[in-house]
Structure formats: structure tokens, C-alpha cells
Amino acid sequence: MATTARLTLDPSFRIGPVEPRLFGSFVEHMGRCVYTGIHEPGHPLADADGLRTDVLRLVRELGVTVVRYPGGNFVSNYRWEDGVGPVGDRPARLDLAWRSLEDNRFGLNEFMAWAAKAGVEPMMALNLGTRGVAEALDLVEYTNHPGGTRMSDLRRAHGVDKPHDVRLWCLGNELDGPWQMGHKTAAEYGRLAAETARALKRFDPNLSLVACGSSNSGMPTFAAWEAEVLEAAYDLVDYISLHAYYDPSDGDVDSFLASGADMDHMIRSIAATADHVGAKLRSGRRLKLSFDEWNVWYQSRFHGESSLEWSEHPRLIEDTYDVTDAVVVGSLLITLLRNADRVGVACLAQLANVIAPIRTEPGGPAWRQSIFHPFALTARHARGEVLRVEPDCATIPTAKYGEAPALWATATHDAATGEISLFVVNRDRHGPCALEIALPAGLRPVEHLELADDDLSAANTADAPDRVVPRAGTGLSQAERRVTLTLPPVSWSIVRFAPSVP
Known part of the structure; x- marks a missing residue:
């Protein structure tokens, strides 16, 4: 049986x-x-650079705007110097985050060429x-300074004459988590973040x-961590x-x-x-907030880093996403847009193979997972201002979140x-919803696309x-000014x- 709902679209x-x-991704x-x-x-x-052009084409189609690199947990044990210079001279290292062998064939300058x-x-x-x-100052000098210094001239010696001019920098990753190499208390991290930020702003006050922040909302120090860190670093950072x-x-x-x-609720x-x-x-x-890791992840299928054998570039958490997963990803994008006054950066994690919208086979094809589509269409068509949209609809009882609206919506006005x-x-899993939309005068529908399937496990x-x-x-x-669907x-x-065309 169909339920009914109403919403109003008003550019005001x-x-x-x-x-x-x-x-982002x-x-x-x-x-x-x-x-x-x-x-x-x-x-x-x-x-010629070893970059997969089929993946590049899909990344452009996906509409990704910013990409966070090189981690993640990986970064907390990473020496960026290992990934620059002649590839044949780069050392192999143990990546303690994912118990992998990192040969450093791909590093900073390769990533910048890909970006x-x-x-x-x-x-x-x-x-x-x-x-x-x-070490943070060395990396920023290597990356952003034009030349005439030890680190910037090293970059130029590596074949990159012009600085990369990276504007957006993360001061570490998930350092509240005991799984992180160099895990810290909030007081320890807050001081380090403040001192690093102070030095980087001295280098360039316009860096962001x-x-x-907390690794997830289930951490016992959730919100308390942010409060203590920001007590030390509030006026020195731009995002949490x-x-x-x-x-x-x-x-x-x-x-x-x-x-x-x-x-x-987290936001x-x-x-x-x-x-x-x-x-x-x-x-x-x-x-502002940087929601720089978010996605659907079948975490219960992953038995932790200690379960992994040392290997090179293993197949790791390559989840296959179905219709329900895509609908949830679409709803999370709606949530980010509904909080556009506070969220300034967001990154779907990750981009290829690892819990990703794009999958590949070595030597073989690349293809779009189900979650690719709501992301690509939202990135393509969400333009201008986000509008406040509050559907009048039924609710659904949930074990984790109580009564949740059956419809979740947002809109943008260009x-x-x-x-x-x-x-x-x-x-709603049990039936369709008849939606009535109140429109401003002079508008007409020009496109209506939906992602749905009788088989919710289709992938x-x-x-x-x-x-x-x-x-x-x-x-x-x-x-007239009413649309129903x-x-x-x-x-x-x-x-x-x-x-409407006059």
C-alpha cells in the first residue's frame, strides 16, 4: 500500500x-x-605515467572535486621521502597499518600528476x-615552495619545476584511535596539532x-576529544x-x-x-567540518589488521555494493547537503577497489559500482544554494535511531x-510513496531518474x-504548480x- 507525502520547494x-x-574522495x-x-x-x-585511463575517465564522470591522500591509517607510519625521486632508488617499507609491503613506486609527484x-x-x-x-614543514616546503631552498630544490631535481601549491592539509589521521601508529591523548594531539598549524601558517597563512576529530561516533571520547583538541587549536585550524x-x-x-x-546527529x-x-x-x-571519510562498509566481514598476512597490494575490503547500499549512499549525500552551512569538505572513502565506487581487475576492465550513480548525479546537478526541504511524511521505526522519516530529501537552486x-x-521497504511537490511559479520538470530494483541485492x-x-x-x-510522482x-x-520556455 502506498503512503503519501508532500514537500515544498522554495528558493527563499x-x-x-x-x-x-x-x-571529494x-x-x-x-x-x-x-x-x-x-x-x-x-x-x-x-x-605513459602508468595511470589507468579507463579509471581516469570514470573519476571524471563521477564528478570528484578533491581527493585526500595518502591516508588514512597508512599515513601515520609513512615517510613521504620514500615516495619521491628516481623510482629505482626508492626503498621498500613495511606498512604497519594494513600489514602490507609498500614498494613506493607511486608517491607524491605521481599522485599530483594523477590529480x-x-x-x-x-x-x-x-x-x-x-x-x-x-617533517611536516619539510613536506610542505617540498610541495609548495617555488625554489631556492633545500626541499624545494630537491623537488626540482626530481623533475617537478613548479610547486604543487596544495591548499588543503590534514593534521594527521584518527589519532584518537588506539589502532593508529602514534596514537595520542586529546591533550597530546591538541598540542601537536596547534604547534604544527602555527608553523604551517607561518609558512603560508592561507593554507587550510x-x-x-573522533574516528567515529562510537568512540568513548566522542565530542570530548574535539572539545579538548579545539581548546588548543581552535584559532589555528580551519576544519575539524x-x-x-x-x-x-x-x-x-x-x-x-x-x-x-x-x-x-554527528554533524x-x-x-x-x-x-x-x-x-x-x-x-x-x-x-567548518571536514567529513573526510564516509561510506557504506561491511566492517563485520573484516577481521582486523592482525588477521592479515604480510603481502604486496592485497585484495582488501573490496566490498560489492547492491541497490540498498546505493540508496543509503544517496541518503548520506542528502545529509551532507542538508548541512551545507557547516560541512565544507567531504570525502567518499575510497575511490578505487577498496570500499569504492569504482572497481578494477588487473590487466582487465574497470566498472561502476551501484554507489557510483547517486554520487555522480548529485555531483553533476547540485549547484548554487541548498534549499531547506522538510517532507511531510510517515515515519519508520528503527532499532538504532528511533522514528526516522520515510522520506529524506534536499534540493538545490541554481x-x-x-x-x-x-x-x-x-x-520504506514495504511500499511506494506518492509524493506531491509544491513548486515556485514558472518551473516544469525536465528530468526524472530513479535508482530502484525489485531485487535489492542486485549489484x-x-x-x-x-x-x-x-x-x-x-x-x-x-x-499548474503541483507535481506528483x-x-x-x-x-x-x-x-x-x-x-518554462516563454
């Missing part, structure tokens, strides 16, 4: 601008994300686990710096990070479909924590074109790469509206 109800950096030296993911010399489609070809902004992470302020992964493996499908409720909690510290310090600044794009998820594979794709929605009608159960949809 604005949340904030769509930040391009909301559509993440490349970590983990599993096959780098090696045989984005980089595979000898592949039939590799370019330029992919058309993405680099977001570099610094090792503040096993290293400190001096991200302090480590958030990380969240959502696991469907426990079989609680209704809670999984409502994962956006947890993400929304509001950390924004409130940051604002409290800012008020306490009498600061005139308002920090003042330059007059277009409005509506993004909406129907979380894309190398043999069937287009099993799950968005398809044209049916049953949409307009009567039916949203299938467990579905993600986009409806685009444009000014």
Missing part, C-alpha cells in the same frame, strides 16, 4: 551554498586502491603519528588545515574532521536505511562542540539558470557492469526542474 528557504569540496595506500586501481603500468589502457589529469584538487595528509612538526562508516551486515535493514540520521554534535569552544575562547571564527534539483530517498560486476543503473522514472505529472520502495531519485 536557503541553507547555504553548495561547496564543491563536498564531492579518498586514495589511500591500502589494498588495491593505488596499485592496479588508479596506477597500473603495463595495463593496455595505461598512459592534474583527473581534474581534482589534492588534499594532503601529514604524518603526525610517528613524525612531527619538522584540518584537525583530527568527522569519519563514519555504515555496516549493513547485522541484518537491521530499517536502521541501515536510516543511517543518515546518525550522520546528521550537529560536532558543530555544537566547536561553537561552544569558540564561544568559550571568545573567538570571532566559526569552524540562480544563474533558475533550475532546481530535488534529491529524495524513500526508505554490478565485471560481467554485468550495468545491472544497476538509474532509469527514467514513470508516472510524473504536473498540474510515485517513489518506489527503497529508492533514490532525482527530479530536475527548469524555467
